[in-house]
Amino acid sequence: MQKKEDFNINYRALPYDLVFDVLLHLPEEDIYDNAMLVCRRWSHIIRSRDFVNAHRARHSTPGLLILDYSLHQKGKKTLGFCGNETRQNRDCRFASCNGLILEYDNFSKRAHKITNPEINQRFVVPPIYPQMPYHRFSSIAYSAASMEYKVVYIYDRDEDASTLRCVIATVGVDNSRRDVCTQHLSPEAKGQLYRNKTTTTEGFAHWTDAKTHTLVLTLNVETETFTQYPVPQGQDNYGDKYYLSTGKSLTLFDSGSNFFMEVWEMKLETGEWTKMYKIDLEAQKCNFEHFRSKGCSFPFALKPVGWLKYREVLVLRFSHMTRFCVAYNVLTKEFDYFKL
Amino acid sequence: MAAETGTPTTLTLKSNDDELFSVAESAAILSVTIRNMVEDGCAGGVIPLDNVDGKTLASVITYMNGISAIPADEEKKKSYRDKFLSDKDFETLADMVLAANYLNMSCLMDAVSAKIAQVMEKKSVGWVRRKFGIENDYTPEEEAAVKEEHKWTFEGVETDDDN
Structure with a gap:
């Protein structure tokens, strides 16, 4: 495969995992405009599942x-x-x-x-x-x-x-x-x-x-x-249920009250459910009061909208119209607001 | 770890072209490969590094000394790495990434890979092949197909179809 013109050429034929590491640092445009066209081996690396995941993890702005x-x-x-x-x-x-x-x-x-x-x-x-x-x-x-x-x-x-x-x-x-x-x-x-x-x-x-x-x-x-x-049949059949993707698994939020919910995770291959956490923000209710809109007749509650970082940070919205969201760390039980 | 006494230990490293280098053990054990040798007690005499030439090893030792002199401050270490790599050409970087891999120095490896990628940015396919010593093994048809595929994936933002 390598040219024989001088022996130095060999050292530049970097092994698979080193090429992998280098390409990982390349921006997306260079990967698709160039790196993909270099040779079969490189295109094979770029198409590999590991590479796609690693590249995405490194370059995606968390959103x-x-x-x-x-x-x-x-x-x-x-x-x-x-x-x-x-x-x-x-x-x-x-x-x-x-x-x-x-x-x-x-x-x-x-x-x-x-x-x-x-x-x-x-x-x-x-x-x-x-x-x-x-x-x-x-x-x-x-x-x-x-x-x-x-x-x-x-x-x-x-x-x-x-x-x-x-x-x-x-x-x-x-x-x-x-x-x-x-x-x-x-x-x-x-x-x-x-x-x-x-x-x-x-x-x-x-x-x-x-x-x-x-x-x-x-x-x-x-x-x-x-x-x-x-x-899983949780606590209260009348409470709202929400399903969110974590990317690799499905989570279920079974709310018992407006600010309390149980979180379950489903294994994709078997459909088995495991109870993960309880999210209890009842005590923080008074902090949320100013997001309540006076004229709204719907119950004032928090709804999960997405995992920012799975098993750690969850984003919740209020049921009343507001552009504010709550980012909640399920491990430390800390929360913060941000505005959309 | 291995040094029981307070006096700094010096190791002798030998490159594959038989150059000898003295380096403080505390700096040399940034390399996991060297550290393992030290811990296994095989560092008594000269440590042969069969996959690294003298020029590259000298450079790596400069890095080892430089970075180990910096206290635990990731920001400062990063700016040292950037500065250290800033004047290196492609060939040197390629040698370095191989050496860092062999010596098992993950921080250096990561920094050099990033630097190589930075050098590669916006360069043509031909440039990359030349620098990496890679021959194009695509048939013209395959190459066209890869280009075509890319076009599919990243078609520009289309304007709405009218009907």
Whole structure:
């Protein structure tokens, strides 16, 4: 492989792990504009799962992607594609995986788009049919085995639940798509698939229901199979439930009161739930009082919106309209406010 | 650790081209490889470092002495590293990263890798291949495919399609 022109050339053929370390320091543009084209070995390093993860960990500015229908922010950067118009006139829907955002607009039946807010670039996913059917909550997930992103479409025709289908398309490879069998699902699970939004934990898309709260419907995008997992029946059936992705696992927040909740974690492969913590901010209630809006008739409570750092820092929002959020360290039980 | 007495111990290091260097043990044990040898008691005579040439070893020893003279202050250590590497050319850096790897000096390795990456930034594919002594093993078709793939991944922000 090496040229024989002088023996010095050999020392520059750095071993795999040293090339890995060097490339890790390169910015994204140089990786894709140059390093990828150098040779097969380098491209192999760059495509490796370890490299992708390590590079992302080093270069991503830590940010929080809040998927909420009235609020879309990543770190302090407001994403440009969502204005008031979206909220009022359009049926715009979002899903996210590994920091990428899948966005689609049911009103205009436009194509799905994938945005990488980190580098502010966007890609259009070709429509699965020329005549777009009515989409439910689509999802995006990452298949580690094939290193591909998958878009999961849930749709029906003429808003008829019996025509419900689930189709997986692989992003950027070709236009092939596969149906996932939904025949074996219980009516409740089908209802969940039909009605509810999704949460992605890397290779798995989950459909949950904050109200009925009996099962998590999980789709493994690698095996393309659905599994129904029961949800732990916590303290209070009337309290709100929230599901958040930690990236690698699914967490459930089971609130017992407006400022108290139990946190559970689900193992993705087995669907096993483990109770992780209790978050009790009842004692801090008086500190939060000035975020309460007088005219609002909804109960004043805290809702979890995302993990800033899993198992450590959680971000919560108030149920009343305010741009302030609470960052809560579950280990030290310290909290701080920040404004979106 | 290994030095029981209060007097500073000096080690003799030998490069692969038979140059000898004296260095304070306290500075030399920044290298985990050397530290292990010292702890195993095989540092009695001369420590042969078969994978490092004299020029590179001299440079690494300068670094060892410089950095170990700085008290535990990460900021200052970092600025020393930056300064130390600032005038090194690509070939020296490549030698250094190999030496740091062999000597198991993670801080130096990380700093040198970062420096190499910094030098590589905005350079052409040809430059990188030349400097790293790599031959292009892509077929023209494969190369085109990799370029194409990249284009797909990072298409500029598209303007909304009208219909």
